Amino acid sequence: MARIAVTGTASFLGSRILRRLAEVRGEDEIVAVDIASPPATLQGVRHRMVDLTLPGADRRLVEIFDEEGIDTVVHAAFFTNPRRDAAYSHELESIGTLHLAAAAAAGGVRHLVVRSFTAVYGARGRNPNFLTEEKRPDPPERLSWARDKLEAEEHAFSFAKRYPDLGVSVLRFATLMGPGVHTFYTRVFSKRVVPVLLGYDPLVQLLHPEDALRAVDAVLAHGPSGILNIVPGDAMTLLTALHLSDKLTLPLPHTLAPPLADFWWGTGVGEAPGGFVEYARFPFVADGEKARRELGFTPRHSSREALQAFLAYRYPETAARARVMAEEVEA
Amino acid sequence: MSPAPKVVPLHRPAASRRAAAPAPEDLRQRVEDLERELAAARAEGRAEGLLVTLARILDAGARNVSWASLARLQRAIYFAWHSEQTDDFGADPRFAETLEPLLEFLYAVWWRVETTGIEHVPAQGPALVVVNHSGVLPYDGMMVQLAIRHEHPARRMCRMLALDMFALLPVLAPALAKSGAVRANPDNAERLLGRGELLGVFPEGVKGVGKRFRNRYKLARFGRGGFVRIALRTGAPIVPCAVVGAEEIHPIIAKADWVGRPFGLPYFPITPTFPWLGPLGVIPLPTKWSLDFGDPLDVSEYGKDAADDPILVNRISEQVRSTIQRMIDGRLARRRSIWLG
Numbered sequence: 168m169a170r171i172a173v174t175g176t177a178s179f180l181g182s183r184i185l186r187r188l189a190e191v192r193g194e195d196e197i198v199a200v201d202i203a204s205p206p207a208t209l210q211g212v213r214h215r216m217v218d219l220t221l222p223g224a225d226r227r228l229v230e231i232f233d234e235e236g237i238d239t240v241v242h243a244a245f246f247t248n249p250r251r252d253a254a255y256s257h258e259l260e261s262i263g264t265l266h267l268a269a270a271a272a273a274g275g276v277r278h279l280v281v282r283s284f285t286a287v288y289g290a291r292g293r294n295p296n297f298l299t300e301e302k303r304p305d306p307p308e309r310l311s312w313a314r315d316k317l318e319a320e321e322h323a324f325s326f327a328k329r330y331p332d333l334g335v336s337v338l339r340f341a342t343l344m345g346p347g348v349h350t351f352y353t354r355v356f357s358k359r360v361v362p363v364l365l366g367y368d369p370l371v372q373l374l375h376p377e378d379a380l381r382a383v384d385a386v387l388a389h390g391p392s393g394i395l396n397i398v399p400g401d402a403m404t405l406l407t408a409l410h411l412s413d414k415l416t417l418p419l420p421h422t423l424a425p426p427l428a429d430f431w432w433g434t435g436v437g438e439a440p441g442g443f444v445e446y447a448r449f450p451f452v453a454d455g456e457k458a459r460r461e462l463g464f465t466p467r468h469s470s471r472e473a474l475q476a477f478l479a480y481r482y483p484e485t486a487a488r489a490r491v492m493a494e495e496v497e498a
Numbered sequence: 499m500s501p502a503p504k505v506v507p508l509h510r511p512a513a514s515r516r517a518a519a520p521a522p523e524d525l526r527q528r529v530e531d532l533e534r535e536l537a538a539a540r541a542e543g544r545a546e547g548l549l550v551t552l553a554r555i556l557d558a559g560a561r562n563v564s565w566a567s568l569a570r571l572q573r574a575i576y577f578a579w580h581s582e583q584t585d586d587f588g589a590d591p592r593f594a595e596t597l598e599p600l601l602e603f604l605y606a607v608w609w610r611v612e613t614t615g616i617e618h619v620p621a622q623g624p625a626l627v628v629v630n631h632s633g634v635l636p637y638d639g640m641m642v643q644l645a646i647r648h649e650h651p652a653r654r655m656c657r658m659l660a661l662d663m664f665a666l667l668p669v670l671a672p673a674l675a676k677s678g679a680v681r682a683n684p685d686n687a688e689r690l691l692g693r694g695e696l697l698g699v700f701p702e703g704v705k706g707v708g709k710r711f712r713n714r715y716k717l718a719r720f721g722r723g724g725f726v727r728i729a730l731r732t733g734a735p736i737v738p739c740a741v742v743g744a745e746e747i748h749p750i751i752a753k754a755d756w757v758g759r760p761f762g763l764p765y766f767p768i769t770p771t772f773p774w775l776g777p778l779g780v781i782p783l784p785t786k787w788s789l790d791f792g793d794p795l796d797v798s799e800y801g802k803d804a805a806d807d808p809i810l811v812n813r814i815s816e817q818v819r820s821t822i823q824r825m826i827d828g829r830l831a832r833r834r835s836i837w838l839g
Contacts, residue, residue: 292666295685296587359565366668368676370588402586404672410576415569421668450588471583489537496538 170196171387172237174219174267175244177203179348180282180340180379184241185209187380198235200228201244219244219263220255225270232274239387240271243282245319247343248351249312249439251432257315264319268326272333278391279323280383283339285396287317290369290449297454300339300394310442320394327391334391338382339453341398344373344473346480351438356412356474357481362427363406365418369450370402375468375476385462392461396453401469405447408474413485421448536574552578580676587690589657590676597677601644604637608784609743612839613645615791621652624691624734625794626725627698630717630822631706633744634767636664637782639679642698642739645789657690658698659683661707663764684728691732698739699725701815708765710753714745715830717823723808723815726797730805730814733798738818740825743787746836748772786839790825 171188175181176199185205188197194211202218215231217224231237244263250256264281271279288298289306306313320337327335342352355361374397382397409416419427425444431437458464468476479486552575579596605611619625629642639658646656659682660674680686682699690697700706705718729736750767758766772779797804797814804810833839 292671293662293681293683295683296680297685297689299685359569364668366670366672368672370584370675402584402588404580404584404588404590404676406576407580407582407584410573411582413566413569413573415565415572452586492534492537495534 170198170235170237171239171241172198172200172215172232172235173241173243174200174217175242175282176201176205176209176214178243178245179247179350180343180376181241181243182206182209183376183380184243184383185212187384188241191384198231198237200231200240219266220258224263225266225273228267228270229274232270232276237274237276239278239280240267240276241280241282241383241387242267242323245282245284245316246312247284249432249443251435253311257311260315261318261322265322268323268333268335272326272330275332277332277334278387279327279333279335280386281320281323281335281337283316283320283337284313285339285341285372285398285451285453286446287313287320287339288451288453289313290446290451292449294449294451296370296450297452298396299454300396300457307442307445310440310445312440312442336386336390336392337394338386339394339396340379340382341372341374341396341453343376343379344470345375345377345468345476348376348477353477353481354438356409356414356477359415360417361409361414362419362424363409363416364421364424364444364448367421367448368404368406369446369448370452371405371408371450371470372398372402372452373408373470373473373477374399374466375473378466378468381467382458382462382464385458385464389462395458395462396455397458397464397466398453398455399466399468399470399473400455401471402450402452403470403474408470411471411474412478550578584676587657587678587680587686588675589655589678593673593676594678597673598644601640602648605641605644605648608782609641609747609787610839611641611645611743611787611789613649613789613791616645616649618737618791618794619646619650619654619656619696620735620737620794621650621654622694624694624732625696625737626687626691626729626734627656627696627737627739627791628725628818628822629698629700629739630741630826631700631702632709632714632741633782634707634748634750634769635782636660636670636674636679636707637747638741638744639698639700640677641744641787642741642789643678646696654696656696656698659687659700661700661703663704663762666762684724687725687728688732691728691734697734701725701819704764708750708753708767709745711745711749711751714749715742715826717819717826720815720819723811726811726814726818727805729797730800730811731802733802735794735796735798736814736818737794738792738821738825740790740792740822740829741787742790742826742829742833743785743836743839746785747782749783785836786833788829788833788839790829792821792825795821 173185176185189212197212199205199212199214200217204214217227245260246256287304287306304317323335327333425441428444429441432440581590581592584590643656646654658679660679665671665681701720702718703721748769752768754766
């Protein structure tokens, strides 16, 4: 019996993955492992409560994996949004993955899929235009958000190296954007005025959640594949994305922006700390070639379509008006 | 009855001002008409000039300012000179179009560029145009790009490999990316040559562009031969190109690197006009330029593995350097005047 366990089922992507797997493979084949119960619509799925931050989490996970006959684990317990409580994020993401990987190795799991972010590469002026999986990630030093995710990846790989039976896939997803997505990034795209950096306009990649789910399907079908960038087929500049969403941009000098962002974050109003400013300054465009070659995964939505889908979801009136206008033009 | 004193009102009464403004319904109607027109123009793929866009918006009554109207104004201004879609390296066709008149002016009027040997640039397939670097700002790259686009029969787009420092600076970094340049990086170069694109490269790097006036036209060391390794790996021919005239546009008489360091600049030039004349000092001098393209050097006979042979790489690099140096020296010997050629 090959069952799949999904962690982080209260998160956006985790809950979607859980729903998708429950639909495709049947609710009996899926186990939700999370500190919180999965969404009400998925009450048929077995839920095992585990707090990944507790010291005994690994032992408890091994028990669960044995009892449920778990073969594959999809680990999606990561914070997409930066948290003010950085210590807890570190415990959950870095140490939590350490516990999970240890339990997976001891519990006879064959395939551990870890959700990650293309942001772990770090936005650097010296980045090549396309970051491949071989590129060594170099996230901003002061951004624990990105460093914790990178540590989690490293923990997973260190166990895969020591226990050859355990295969690891790390899916580095581009920034999610689309219907139903609520992250700090989409919150920025829901504001009237958005601060940008004076004289910088980097390329960004926006991934439609549907493509993210298809990539999870593909990697589960294919088996352990190492690191994979899951990105849309194109990129657009940040200002193009903001102006297509009718945002008023407020250009700030890049020397001033990080302390301002930190202050704003500190007051509790800002969406992200100053470490994120680099991502609005330099590109971190990842290359999806490996996923195409090895999984046969090609994204169905471009960055632009993902953005438009998000805008249609977030601003239904504007979208309806634009549709009417386009029809009039055609007529 | 004495006549009433004639009062000349300093301000028109508020009521009449309100009456003069069009009714809100009219305005909304006009804005909607304009938006529909704009949508129609977009559907046709018609590009709209910046001034036309601005005039439209003022006409639509940007007076009753709201966040949304400001955002629409910004959007219209942005898309007047940017395309909604760039290619995957960030090159933006409309941005290049907008910049072109200025570059053409520099090319034809300001520097009166004389281009020879353009036929040495292959009409198709990958190639690496190797150029000497000078002139503080990357004007030479823009001129080489323009020369190939305008004077080559195949109208090829030559992508320039921009120095790290230019790819880090504000304003310049996105402008270069949108006009088709990419960061000088073996990854980028191989990817583009693999697609059969034409690349321009400045192996001298910062040492060339920030050269002092007394060292003008003496080619600096050609990096560590990275461009040769890329040519060997991809089999792309190397086309040498000598730029004469760019060395005098910003004569660097001294350097105050300590001024630039806090801003992340590798050098801070002192020229006869900069920084003394402020913004005027940024205007390049109107020297007479020449661009000479030389015979392409085919390195495909050495094979891909030759890229790992440092002696060979160095030899080819030195060969290209001396070819360009010879081309420059020949041009200099024939040149009578910096300004008239």
